[in-house]
Amino acid sequence: MSVAHTGVTPQLSGPCGDDDCGIRDVLDRLGDKWTVLVMVELAKGVRRFRELHRAIPGISQRMLTLTTRRLCRDGLVERTAYPTIPPQVEYRLTPIGLSLATAIEGLAGWSREHKDAMEAARSRWDAAHPGEAG
Structure with a gap:
């Protein structure tokens, strides 16, 4: 842009035009560190809390609780509690x-397919731009 430029830059519309199609909400949810891992595990079938906890390395009980609660709130996961001692809770998509x-699996497939190309591009970038790796 030149120093003399005084025009107003037009506002570009997002992927949904001027309407809010909810993409920010979805990206916020999927951008969470644990959400995709929980979704992938639940795509395999119904899981009890302990099964989920064991299947997702590194997730704390508290973070699993928060993540499943958010997914239930968003309508993506259903939680069923059984009145047993100790209480049993199951989660399902x-x-x-x-x-x-299904969309996440498509993204995962794309990631697997293009992983090597992206790593090669990063290596080329890093070699051409030392100190700018991000």
């Missing part, structure tokens, strides 16, 4: 959770 899991 809802129909919209299943549809999102």
Whole structure:
């Protein structure tokens, strides 16, 4: 842009035009460190809390609780508590959770397919731009 430029830059519309299509909400949820891992595990079938906890290395009980609670609130996961001693809780994907899991699997497939190309591009960038790796 030149120093003399005084025009107003037009506002570009996002992927949904001027309407909010909810993409920010979805990206915020998927950008969470644990959400995708929980969704992937639940795409395999119904899981009890302990099964989820064991299947996702590094997640704390508290973080698993918060993540499943958020997913339930968003309507992506259904929580069923059974009145047993000790209480048993099961989690399953809802129909919209299943549809999102399908989209996540597509993204995961894309990631696997392009992983080597992205690593090669990073190596080329790092070699051409020392100290600018991000």
